[in-house]
Amino acid sequence: MAGKITVLDPRGYPPKVVGKRLANRVESLDGKVLYLIDCLFDNADVFMEQLRLWFAEHLPAVETRIIRPRESWVDDPDMRARIAADGHAAIIGVGL
Amino acid sequence: MGLALALEEQGIPTVPISTHVFARLAKATSLAAGMPTARNCFVPQPVVGRTASELRAYIEGADPVSRRPFMQEVLEGLTQPLTDEDLKGATFERSTPRLLEPDTEDNLRQLFIEQNWTDFLPIVLPTEERVEAMLRGTSQAADRIVGRLRPTSFREAWEFDIEKVAVNAVMAGARPEYLPVILAMAASGISARSSSTTSWASISVVNGPIREEIGMNSGVGALGPYNHANATIGRAYCLLSQNLQGGSVPGDTYMGTLGNNWNYTACFAEAEERSPWSPLHVDHGFRPTDSTVSVFFGGWYTHSGFGPRETWKEKFIRCLTATDHFSPPLIVMDPLVARAFVDLGYSKQSLIEWCAENARLPARQYWDDQWITTLIKPHAVAGVEPFASRWKAAPDEMISIFRPEDINIVVTGGETQGAFKMISGRYPARRPGAEPIGLIDVWR
Numbered sequence: 001m002a003g004k005i006t007v008l009d010p011r012g013y014p015p016k017v018v019g020k021r022l023a024n025r026v027e028s029l030d031g032k033v034l035y036l037i038d039c040l041f042d043n044a045d046v047f048m049e050q051l052r053l054w055f056a057e058h059l060p061a062v063e064t065r066i067i068r069p070r071e072s073w074v075d076d077p078d079m080r081a082r083i084a085a086d087g088h089a090a091i092i093g094v095g096l
Numbered sequence: 097m098g099l100a101l102a103l104e105e106q107g108i109p110t111v112p113i114s115t116h117v118f119a120r121l122a123k124a125t126s127l128a129a130g131m132p133t134a135r136n137c138f139v140p141q142p143v144v145g146r147t148a149s150e151l152r153a154y155i156e157g158a159d160p161v162s163r164r165p166f167m168q169e170v171l172e173g174l175t176q177p178l179t180d181e182d183l184k185g186a187t188f189e190r191s192t193p194r195l196l197e198p199d200t201e202d203n204l205r206q207l208f209i210e211q212n213w214t215d216f217l218p219i220v221l222p223t224e225e226r227v228e229a230m231l232r233g234t235s236q237a238a239d240r241i242v243g244r245l246r247p248t249s250f251r252e253a254w255e256f257d258i259e260k261v262a263v264n265a266v267m268a269g270a271r272p273e274y275l276p277v278i279l280a281m282a283a284s285g286i287s288a289r290s291s292s293t294t295s296w297a298s299i300s301v302v303n304g305p306i307r308e309e310i311g312m313n314s315g316v317g318a319l320g321p322y323n324h325a326n327a328t329i330g331r332a333y334c335l336l337s338q339n340l341q342g343g344s345v346p347g348d349t350y351m352g353t354l355g356n357n358w359n360y361t362a363c364f365a366e367a368e369e370r371s372p373w374s375p376l377h378v379d380h381g382f383r384p385t386d387s388t389v390s391v392f393f394g395g396w397y398t399h400s401g402f403g404p405r406e407t408w409k410e411k412f413i414r415c416l417t418a419t420d421h422f423s424p425p426l427i428v429m430d431p432l433v434a435r436a437f438v439d440l441g442y443s444k445q446s447l448i449e450w451c452a453e454n455a456r457l458p459a460r461q462y463w464d465d466q467w468i469t470t471l472i473k474p475h476a477v478a479g480v481e482p483f484a485s486r487w488k489a490a491p492d493e494m495i496s497i498f499r500p501e502d503i504n505i506v507v508t509g510g511e512t513q514g515a516f517k518m519i520s521g522r523y524p525a526r527r528p529g530a531e532p533i534g535l536i537d538v539w540r
Contacts, residue, residue, distance in 0.1 A: 003200050004198040004199055004200055005198060005199070005200075005201060005204070005221070005223055006195055006196070006198045006223065006224060007195070007196055007204055007221050007222050007223050007224075008194060008195060008196070008222045008223075008224065008227050008259070008263045009192050009193050009194060009195065009196050009263070010208075010213050010222065010260070010263045010264050010267060010335070010339040010340075011192040011213070011254075011260075011339050011340065011342075012192065012245070012254035012255060012256035012260055012339065012340035012341065012342065013191075013192060013254060013255045013256060013257075013260075014190040014191075014192070014252070014254050014342055015252055015253070015254070015255070016187075016188075016189050016190075017127070017128060017129075017130050017186060017187060017188050017189075017190070018130050018185075018187055019130040019131075019184055019185025019186045019187035020101075020104070020105055020129065020130040020131050020185045021131075021178075021182065021183045021184065021185055022104050022109070022131060022133065022134070022135075022178055022182040022183070022185075023103075023104045023105075023106070023107045023108055023109045023110070024107070024109070024178065025109045025174060025175050025176060025177060025178060026109060026174060026175055027175065028175060029171070029174060029175065034174075035108075037099070039099070040470055040473070040474055041143070041144075041470050042143075042144045042466040042467075042469045042470050043143050043144050043145065043146060043151070044143065046146075046147075046148050046151055047113075047139075047143055047151045047154075047155075049148070050148055050151045050152045050155055051155060053152075054152070054155050054156070054167065058167075068474075069099065069474075070474060070478060071471075071474040071475065071478075072470050072471060072474060073249050073250065073471075074249065075098060075099060075102060076099070080099070080102060080103055080106060083103060083106075083108055084103075084106045084107065084108055087108055088108075088109075089108060089109045089110070089174045090100075090103055090108050090109070090110040090111075091110070091111045091112075091113060091170060091174075092099055092100050092103075092110060092111070092112050092113065093112065093113030093114065093139075094113050094114065094115065094139065094143045095097060095112060095113065095114035095115070095118060095122075
């Protein structure tokens with residue numbers, strides 16, 4: 001131990017990570033409601049509109065609905081409840 | 097990202113899309129949420145400023161992370177059956193030990209650098225003796241929980257106690273008598289190492305009797321490296337922010353594109369005795385005898401000037417309208433400037449109101465801003481004033497860009513010149529019923 005010293009760890013205490021399963025996937029999106037969530041970052045609305053058009057052209061059997069949270073960066077339980085009520089899948093973007 | 101994971105928990109298969117520079121961050125966020133196999137998909141950076149046809153090309157092109165067709169990744173992410181790994185997620189405990197393995201000073205210094213626990217300037221190694229001495233700076237128990245910090249709102253928050261703050265205070269070279277100030281900063285819940293792409297800093301202003309007790313500088317060079325307390329308190333806040341929140345590592349827990357020199361240290365005291373006006377902390381409801389530290393989230397821009405000279409109004413208007421208006425100005429002025437404004441008939445409040453009244457831009461310039469669009473527009477569209485009126489304004493209509501309550505004035509400096517600065521800085525909002533932010537005396 002000669003010449004050795006002991007020092008304290010400078011890091012904080014991380015929370016325990018609890019595993020969560022992914023939601024069951026849909027076998028096919030045909031005839032399903034797919035929510036396209038515009039997360040409100042600058043130009044995300046243009047991206048989501050292009051995504052909507054892509055589905056209309058390539059997978060017209062998918063019903064797409066663009067939806068927006070009440071503000072950026074924060075959760076919107078009301079919007080999630082609307083999606084969970086009648087949606088089958090979701091795409092959210094564009095995160096910067 | 098958090099929204100996508102919450103939807104997964106609600107039973108909705110969800111694909112979050114980010115630009116490729118956020119790939120490591122997305123992976124880390126998914127893992128910390130217990131869903132390491134979340135179906136993240138990526139498009140090239142940037143999205144901002146790209147035309148509809150350019151964004152369509154992103155959609156029809158390849159995911160720059162997986163190198164596979166982007167839409168194939170998206171569709172498979174929503175439809176491909178789950179694996180065992182998807183079904184169980186990831187559960188694990190992480191711990192940070194109290195003590196590191198004994199080693200030589202040289203090896204420990206290297207370890208701290210390799211682990212990104214420093215600001216790459218020399219540190220004082222936090223031995224037990226040094227930390228114990230630092231803890232004598234407070235009467236509070238070492239294991240008392242101080243608070244939680246995180247790099248940004250959607251990341252997990254890490255918790256810390258007084259001893260952990262003391263460890264970082266030692267590393268920064270602070271003295272025990274500074275510890276109550278540093279604890280108040282740590283308890284603010286505001287990180288001095290925000291991971292936002294806008295390279296923020298936190299600028300701290302100390303008021304009240306403790307300024308004199310610990311010998312802070314509010315004279316010549318108040319904002320510069322000319323005082324032990326100013327320098328090391330600010331540095332301690334920066335170091336503790338990065339280490340107690342779970343890191344500040346570029347590409348992972350730090351995404352500020354330019355970085356910010358105020359992320360090294362940014363703390364100064366107000367020259368209350370030489371100011372003609374009430375001190376900052378009294379403006380925010382504290383007693384003059386309270387010792388406080390006000391943590392301003394900002395540091396994004398700085399404008400400077402002299403005066404007030406004959407054309408000061410034009411100069412102020414240029415500075416105010418040249419700000420990035422999602423971050424209001426903290427106006428720092430030498431006592432010479434403050435007294436000259438008094439001679440012109442202004443109180444602090446009337447000068448603030450003049451600034452708010454005259455900081456005006458055409459609406460199209462106000463709204464043509466990445467963060468005004470992202471952060472303010474949703475409130476405007478929802479009818480929240482004053483943003484809704486700004487949103488309804490015609491493109492060339494002049495609109496006010498700040499409310500009086502957004503603007504703060506602090507007086508400091510050595511009276512060698514009538515100088516002022518306008519520094520990006522938002523005073524922290526106090527939640528109803530919550531303890532006041534920044535009261536130092538509770539940490540003595």
